[in-house]
Amino acid sequence: MAPLSRRGFVKLAGCAAGALSLGGVMAACSAEEPRAGGDAPADGPEPSQVVVTMTPGSEPAAGFDPLAGWGAGEHVHEPLIQSTLIATDDDLAFVNDLATAYGCSDDGMTWTFTIRDDVRFTDGEPLTASDVAFTVNGIVNGAGSQADLSMVREAVALDDVTVELRMARPNNALLYTLAVVGIVPEHAYGPDYGTHPVGSGRYVLEQWDRGQQAILRANPGYYGDAPQIERVVVLFMEEDASLAAAQSGLADVAYTSPALAPSTPAGYDLLVCGTVDSRGISLPSVGPDHGPVVVEGDMAYEAGNAVTSDVAVRRALNCGIDRDRMIEHVLDGYGTPAYSVGDGMPWASEAMRVDYDADAARALLDGAGWAAGADGVRARDGVRCAFDLWYPAGDSARQALAYDFADQCAALGVAVSPRGASWDDIYLRQYADPVLWGWGSNSPVELFELTYSQGWGNYALYASPEVDAALTAAQAQPTVEASYPLYQQAQWDPATNTGVAPQGAATWVWLANVDHLYLAREGLRVAAQKPHPHGHGWSLVNNVDKWSWA
Incomplete structure (x- = not known):
């Protein structure tokens, strides 16, 4: 089982509200360069701009480098600075970007892309199929990439406008990854690319002050429609500082939380974005006699739980x-x-x-022999129906969810002890105790990885040949549309009574899809949003080029 290490890439220290100088953060936006919607100076209008706040974790630790994770990883999004072969529209259907056509061989082992011949990088050099092959091979062979192209064996440029992706195994989920992989220039790629990216996308990186802000400016040589917003200023800050940025009028769009939403300042509206940002609890499905799980090298993790290994408890x-x-x-x-x-x-x-049926839950526990003790906590064969629930200590929403979950479980006779900790400590317990995770993306990749027996997110250690077969068959389909019934079969197949649904293995208890909330300045027209994946970050500005001011 491969390790889950994506969160380890983004552990930058946040800018606390008390330590953040809002004027200092905006040093690049002088008094002569007003924010969008402000009064223009007498010598002519300034380019339209928006100022957006994002979490400190949204700042790319390795810079704006697709080979190191920009655009992919935990918070998938369109890379903006680079072009992609394909993209997704508001309905999540695939549309062309660099590609003019693409297709897959009957055996699923070769994908062929034809690309535009009129695209140039910002240094004036043409973008060719060789750059596409260089990018894909760099990710496939790179140790630090967060984009999953492990299904690709190699990419080969057949000519200037044709590239083949030769597969290690059939996997149509390739398309979801390609929709967020930015193409880099082979001739201008080097160790400092992340800080000085050369791309062909809608925007160029004008300035990056680590720990504070990134400024993007519209690419004048972009081959598509010219962006309506010419300048995007992104401020990286903690939640309280984000609210302060809106209250002071510094930010045009500031992320916020349900607890702070009632503090929406005058001149701002609350923008509510639907998501697939799910909070759920993994439930180890094996007992403590399972033995340790070796994840990486000599690192062995304790595994198995005496309580959640009972399927009746999970259901x-x-x-x-x-x-x-x-x-x-x-x-x-x-x-x-x-x-x-x-x-x-x-x-x-x-x-x-x-x-929701608390009586049915109690009946399941009664039927499995978990009897209530004098303290109200159930027990069976000397084992109390009790377990720890781990959550990241710095996440107030997950903390509140964990304690609410514990309160509801107490009414069932199940004792849950919430434990806040660092991710380093949580990872040590991920196969032994329930963990409150945040997941969600606009692709079925996470469903596969959290469910497949060898998936990097199979914290439940659940293994089913039927489920694995359905998942493998889903990825091998010639089109993504053909894969949907097989993904559904993996979740529950009534013909065989197998799957991870609540009436089956019940390897997770999912709680809530959390809305993403933003304080948006009145007069700013934010374009229609796709469902947001996990994380308050760059997904909001996927289509910032289509925003406008009234």
């Missing part, structure tokens, strides 16, 4: 939690119940939905 937790109550209590209503890592997506299964 009871799924139907015994009132998700609507939790969303009202913890998220002030800004969210929807979650039942999977992809609710509402074409590959989601209705079988993952579960109605």
Whole structure:
């Protein structure tokens, strides 16, 4: 099983509100360069701009380098500075960017892309199929890349406008990754590329002050429609500082949380974006006698849980939690119940939905021999129905979800002890104890990895030949549309009564899809948003070139 290490890439220290000088952060935007919507100087109008705040974790640790993770990884998004072969529209359908046509061989082992012949990098050099091959091979062979192109064996440029991707195995999920992989120039790629990127996308990197801000300016040589917003200033700051940036009028769009949403300042509206940003708890499905799990080299992780290894407990937790109550209590209503890592997506299964029924949950526990003790906590064969629930200590929303979950479990006779910790400490417990995770993307890749027996996110250590076969067959389909029924079958197959649905293995208890909230200045027209993946970050500005001011 490969390690899950994506969060380790983004551990930059945040800018706390008390230590942040808003004027200093905006040093590059002088008094002679007003914010968007402000009064223009007498010598003529300034380019339109927006100022957007993002979490400190949204700052790319390795710079704006697609070979190191820019655009991919935990917070997938369009790379803006670089072009991509394809992209997704508002309905998440694939559309061409650099590509003019593409297709796959009947055996799924060769993808062929024809690209435009009129694209130039910002240094004036043409973008050719060799640059595409260089980028893909760099990711395939690179140790530090967060983009998953492991299904590709090699990329070969056949001529200036034709590139073949020769596969190691059939996998149509390739397209979802290619939609966020920016193409870099072979002739201008080097160790400092992340800080001085040369691209062919809608924007160029004008300035980057680590730990503070990144400034993008419209690319005058862009081959597509000219961006309506010519300058994008991104401020990296913690939640309280983000609110302060809006209150002071510094930010045009500032991310916020349900707890701070009532503090929306005058002149701003609350922008609510729907998401597939799911909060869920992994439930180890094997007992403590499973033995350690060797994840990387000599690193062995303790595995197995004496309580959650009982499928009756896992099923009871799924139907015994009132998700609507939790969303009202913890998220002030800004969210929807979650039942999977992809609710509402074409590959989601209705079988993952579960109605709240505390009596049914108690009956499941009674039937499995978990009897209530004098303290109200159930036990069986001397084992208390109790476990620790780990969550990242710096995440106030997850902390609140963990404690609400624990309160609801107590009413079922299950004792849950929330434990806040660093991710380094949580990873040590990820196969032994339940963990409150955040997941969600606009692709079925996470569904695969959290469910497949050898997936990097199979914290439950659940293995089913039937589920694995359905998942493998889904990726091998000639089109992504043909894969949807097989992904649904992996979640629940009534013919064989197998799958990870609540009536089956119940390897997760999903809680909520959290809305992403932003304070948006009045007069700013934010273009229609795709469902946001996990994380307050760059996905908001996927289409910033189509925003406008009234």
